Amino acid sequence: MATRIPASIASTLKTCEERGVLLARADVADARPLSRLAVAGLLVSPHPGLYARSDLWRELTPDARNLCVAKTLAALHPAWVFSHQTAALFYGLSVSYSCLGKVHYTTPCRAGGQDKGYTCHHQAKAAEWRMIDGVRVSSSERMLYDCLRSLPFADALVIADGALREGVSTREKLERYLGWHAGGRGIRYVRQVLESADGRAESGAESIARATVISLGVPIYDLQLVVADLERPGKTYRLDIVLRRSDDTLVDLEVDGRQKYELLNGPDGAVTAMMAERQREAAITAHGILVARIAAADAGNRPVMERKLRAYGVIP
Incomplete structure (x- = not known):
């Protein structure tokens, strides 16, 4: 059983890591040790013929993993167009x-949608x-059309909100594109x-929370x-998602993410962050606006959201 990665393979791995890609079986003269290293747990193979150090792969978020595999496959298959x-x-x-279990790509060949x-x-x-x-990627409007449908x-709203927020596309361009694909x-x-x-x-969590609110039939x-x-x-605050009760009272639905309370400023960072939230x-509430809080992890939980909105009188 292998106990360490041979120097020659470690050197190739380092080069790949600096490029943000995985080691491909073709990158080494003798690929037989790679499977042994994977069995030993020193390497991981997220896709046939592609390898990464297990410890580094565990540190990557799902989006970083998806991009890493895609960039590696792009070098191996330059005609592929990465999509969705x-x-x-x-x-x-x-x-x-939850949408990043696969790397999506498009070609003129048949067998579309096969995993x-x-x-x-x-x-x-x-x-x-x-x-x-250096990678072929679907045009912005095509990407959005594929994702949203x-x-x-x-999950579709997360991407649509982000595209509008980051200027990847505009509502007018998307409407024009949809007109070309009528039917x-x-x-x-x-x-x-x-x-x-x-x-x-x-944020994506705010988009998911809003989608849940909409699914409950509550207008934004x-x-x-x-x-x-x-x-x-001179001091102002922005409210995440504002809802209105039947008596016209406004309710600020705040989506709480971990970043609001992480220790960013030493041992007192969490306390400072919580005090700032209390002040906010x-x-x-000095404006007569109620504040309802929901954890980012519960943003897509319809029963939890329904109970929260009912408790604050948004849902009778």
Whole structure:
């Protein structure tokens, strides 16, 4: 059983890591030790013929892993056009981790949509693509069209919000593109997602929370509403998702992520962050606005969201 990675393979691995790709079986003269190293747990093979150090692979987030495999496959298959949510990653968009089990690519060949290991192949007679970092990637509008018609509503909204927020596309360009594909599969669903998309959403968790609220039939009053701190002139706060009760009382639905409380400033960082949140909440409630908080992990949990909104009177 191998106890360490041979120097020659370690050197090749280091070169690949610096390039942000995996080691391909063809990168080494003798590939037989690679499988032994994988069995020993020193290497991991996320896709047939591709390898990475196990410790480094464990440290990568699902989006970083997806991009790493895609960039490696792009070097091996330069004619492939990476599409769907994999293309969204190349555009720098947030993608729900649950949607990143496969690397998606498109070619003119048949057998579209078939899963092969870590990849999912789609067929298109004439792929629409552009180059990003030397890799063929679906055009922004095609990427959005593919993602929005194939993903669940919340996950599609994450990508649509991000595309509008980051300027990857505009609502006008998307509407024009959809006009060219009138009658296409899933076009009605794509329009429903686009109708709810809003570039003001600041994170994927906020997009998922909003999707859950919409699924409950609750209208969105506003996003990122700015309110002033009545005790500190010039100080303002932005509210995540603003809802309105039947008595016209506004409710600020705040999506709490871990970053609000991480120890960023030494041992007192968490305390400082919590005190700042308390001060912020007091400033918001001074305007007669209720503050409801939900954890990012529960943003897509419909029963939890329903109980939360019912407790605050948003749902009777």
